[in-house]
């Protein structure tokens with residue numbers, strides 16, 4: 001099969017198309033013919049070696065952690081995902097998504113509703129799932145106002161959609177090119193930049209951070225002390241302000257809930273950039289640039 005990955009830790013120059021054997025699914029695993037793969041910042045961070053302590057890989061490694069596809073084989077013990085089913089999920093440890101075939105852990109796989117496109121389904125496990133888990137952790141209630149840092153990216157835009165659907169007021173920090181879209185999602189736009197905290201128009205009851213570093217520290221310093229903070233980009237800085245990271249739920253039940261929210265229109269992943277597998281490097285470069293709008297997808301078949 002054709003797959004896109006990297007041969008050693010480093011920059012984009014370590015990325016290649018590979019010709020690899022198709023894996024056999026082990027117990028509890030399914031093999032899928034990939035239709036689409038989501039592209040995330042974690043992909044280049046793994047390639048760069050930033051995740052060596054937490055993500056175990058064997059080189060050469062295939063990039064990508066989430067796909068949608070059709071089940072073509074199932075390992076022992078898998079009963080819920082027979083051959084031919086349309087599914088999406090998080091790839092199992094050691095397997096990448098930018099490939100014609102990949103292996104999913106059945107316990108991190110859900111069925112793709114007909115109403116959800118292959119591309120949209122491929123973006124749910126990482127970005128939408130992280131957004132859902134971050135809001136579960138922050139637990140805002142109707143009447144709360146939350147500040148979202150990095151609101152126009154994959155996770156941020158899903159946070160906006162989920163929060164607004166629950167009646168939460170959102171102040172969304174992003175670059176000016178994303179203003180119109182953010183406002184169309186029902187959030188108040190706050191332009192990012194060195195003085196963005198001056199434009200925060202009212203008190204907030206919580207912060208969801210998808211940027212980290214100086215941006216998170218500026219926001220945390222500006223808001224009332226003790227306001228809860230969750231950060232998926234920089235849990236260490238968040239902890240300095242009494243905040244936390246986000247524990248992920250990659251279960252079938254969690255992914256099925258995301259599928260329902262997408263089928264019902266609550267979640268509507270914006271996918272402006274779709275690249276064929278042969279051009280997966282361009283897809284990842286766009287995300288690595290750090291200012292993407294919505295989600296980027298690699299379309300495999």
Ligand SMILES: NC(=O)c1ccc[n+]([C@@H]2O[C@H](COP(=O)([O-])OP(=O)(O)OC[C@H]3O[C@@H](n4cnc5c(N)ncnc54)[C@H](OP(=O)(O)O)[C@@H]3O)[C@@H](O)[C@H]2O)c1
Nearest residue numbers: 041130150152153154155156174175192210232233290291
């Ligand atoms: N722990 C986890 O499980 C987990 C899961 C998913 C993601 N993450 C992390 O969460 C972060 C966000 O992920 P993502 O998928 O949403 O990334 P993304 O799609 O690349 O979006 C990041 C967004 O941040 C914005 N941004 C960059 N610098 C900014 C600044 N100074 N102020 C305000 N906004 C800024 C970017 O656009 P503009 O500046 O152009 O507005 C972009 O829209 C990444 O660090 C990722 O690794 C962690």
